[in-house]
């Protein structure tokens with residue numbers, strides 16, 4: 001019987017589903033049909049597969065060819081099935097032995113000359129094959145994307161002929177060499193934050209360490225040129241390197257988006273800095289193929305929004321769901337996908353449209369009406385989601401010169417943050433910023449005297465209940481950072497101090 005089956009993988013969200021590629025050669029007029037919910041790029045596969053087989057000096061069968069991609073209800077997009085289709089046609093026509101194909105997952109888009117091109121989600125597909133202990137063949141161009149994995153059953157191929165030779169036994173494809181295990185330490189040592197390059201902003205530098213130690217969201221407010229962007233860049237370097245499991249999650253999302261910049265230092269938490277013209281699809285994900293957005297690309301790392309009020313306010317509101325849930329669900333007509341989006345939000349903004357409100361060196365030219373319109377773009381609920389808000393003042397040149405600062409030992413700070421994070425994981429299984437209502441009750445209790453102090457402060461400053469919970473979580477992190485077993489009043493006062501900008505209107509002095 002002229003039937004052969006090969007296997008491939010479909011990517012839906014951040015999951016790689018097994019797809020069987022069945023080919024039947026029958027009598028009748030020569031023709032080529034692909035069934036099983038294929039999108040346009042898959043339908044065009046016919047032309048690529050035919051040319052690739054002919055140009056590899058193999059025989060394209062002069063029969064009626066039916067290819068079925070099963071299960072039929074999974075959406076199938078892109079040219080990723082080309083290679084599996086070509087191999088199954090060659091097997092059905094007796095040019096390859098059928099039995100040896102049985103176990104393999106085969107992935108790759110074909111060029112007309114038989115070269116194999118890169119696909120998206122290569123890492124996810126190999127990880128899924130590894131879980132099932134199946135050997136997998138993928139494009140040689142995607143080899144470098146696999147560094148987070150350690151799987152000797154993955155083979156890379158450059159052309160269709162290479163794959164055919166592998167199955168006929170003429171010459172074996174070589175398994176992909178994987179990363180060695182010391183990489184975590186090397187990666188950690190290579191990234192040193194430039195804390196000492198930031199002059200005289202001691203409050204900001206302290207807030208940065210607290211934010212890193214507890215995974216808290218941070219808002220930086222100050223005139224242009226005071227180092228807000230540099231501070232945000234520093235934060236990601238202060239964070240501990242990712243565990244293998246977390247690094248794999250990040251690499252999987254990046255592999256779906258076909259991002260390539262993350263490969264060499266794949267254990268570093270990602271930093272994403274979308275421009276303020278970004279649409280909500282770019283930010284939270286979507287589009288007709290349901291691609292991950294910036295919030296998911298920043299998963300386990302930092303999402304930095306510079307010039308926060310310049311973002312479209314509707315776009316900013318779309319951030320609320322992922323901030324609360326740590327994930328984002330995108331619905332399409334025939335399926336739903338859920339992308340992880342557990343990120344630390346860092347935002348920077350000027351105090352007014354011209355940037356000089358409250359600045360001693362230049363006068364602000366904005367009317368109070370313009371300032372309040374500018375600040376009102378950030379809604380109260382969004383503002384509530386920042387745990388730490390700090391003002392970065394502009395210092396006069398004399399102040400910068402006169403303030404003799406001691407150089408901070410960034411290596412030691414990084415170590416302290418790392419052990420602080422580890423302690424939180426051991427205690428609650430998550431960072432302090434991720435604690436829910438029950439976790440706050442359990443781990444962030446304060447004395448009855450402190451409770452009274454908090455009650456009067458909340459009333460005086462008009463804090464919301466959500467703000468109160470965030471203060472408790474930050475206080476817990478400060479206590480952890482200072483190695484206090486329980487939250488002390490000084491920890492609480494420092495945490496309250498980081499929320500003095502809660503009513504942004506009060507900044508327009």
Ligand SMILES: [Zn+2]
Nearest residue numbers: 352354364366
């Ligand atoms: Zn101004």
